[in-house]
Amino acid sequence: MDLSIIEKLITFITLPFQSFLTIEILLIFLLILIFLIYNEKRQNKKVKYAITALIIFFFSLLAFYFSEDIITVLSEIVKTIMRCFYFPNIVFYILTAIISLVILIYTILKNNLTKLNKIITYVLTLIHLYLFTNFISLAITNNTSLTNTANIYQHDNMFIIVLFSQIIFIILILYKAIYHFCYIRHSKLKNTK
């Protein structure tokens, strides 16, 4: 951790030659890269499929050998997402409120959005911001320190407010994502016609 820049670079360069396994891994990746570059000229379909199969096989092999670790990592990822949803820390919660605020301001200022889209966005963002403001006022009245997450969620009413505002936030983000996806697809179809 406390290495100088030159030491970091030397370590990085010598890293692939530390053992037979690391050399082998390097060779596999180089081979795949060479095949892919070479095939860009030839455009051979068989090579394309063979390399795709090789990559899938290689990563399946890795997944097979390290299956337990992969399951642990996946569980940790899911748990982190669940933590962010059920018990977000104050930084994450403030970040969602800022995103909501930005979306609201963008929607107010943007002229070429449909009326329905604007109304749905106003409703969702304002509910989210209202819940956030409520949360802050509750924290002040309960004299709760927001730095400790456990301190926040020992109050049932604060837990409920955060839970509902997270649900609203997810609906807002999903709505925006689906709307933009459909909008892009619609405009692409229009262009092709």
Place this chain on the structure above:
Amino acid sequence: MWLKDRTMQRKSKNLKSQLFKVGFFFLIVGILVFISTPLRKLKEEVFEEMRLAIFQLNINETNNTTINNVNTENLEVTSENTEQAEANDKKANYSYIGELSIPKIKLRRGFVSKESRYNNIEYNITVANEANYPDVPLGNFILMAHSGNAYISFFDKLYKLQIGDEASVSYNAVTYNYRLTNIYNQAKTGTVAIYRNPNVKTLTLITCTHNDDYNQTIYIFEEI
């Protein structure tokens, strides 16, 4: 003829597309059914972490409280006080009174008081009615939980324990450390005989035997 071919082609395309949609729908439903139990288990773990964090927070707050000059003249109990105490007691039953920790299998889980309605195998690690709390000298603290794949299988990894492994119990802001000294099985008959050294404070964990529907395993830990 050409028109007929075109209609047939379109029909078969529509049928294929519909079959694809139905197949995709069943695939999604299948995946959801398949991952629902692990997801519930992970959700339970996340909630458990928060419950333990709140429990630790309350312990720290208790430790920071000092009692000075207790006035014994105002100890008379009024009906208002009783109502308040009952309300507090109800609320207290929802929170943990202690925590069991077994580092080897990464188990950290709280337990509630014997009187709590949540002292039930369907909600928590359960404190047996016959158990003594860990602060009782030479007592036997008995805990029970499910094992298996359900999200309430809190003792699902106990079978990995070996003699000499350690466990600890936090209770009343004191941590009691134990070492595993005996593991034995008994048939599921509704009762369990506990064989332990009566001259040592012990912790007993009871759960169903791993991959066995007819037996239960008893783990005896002795205080270090």
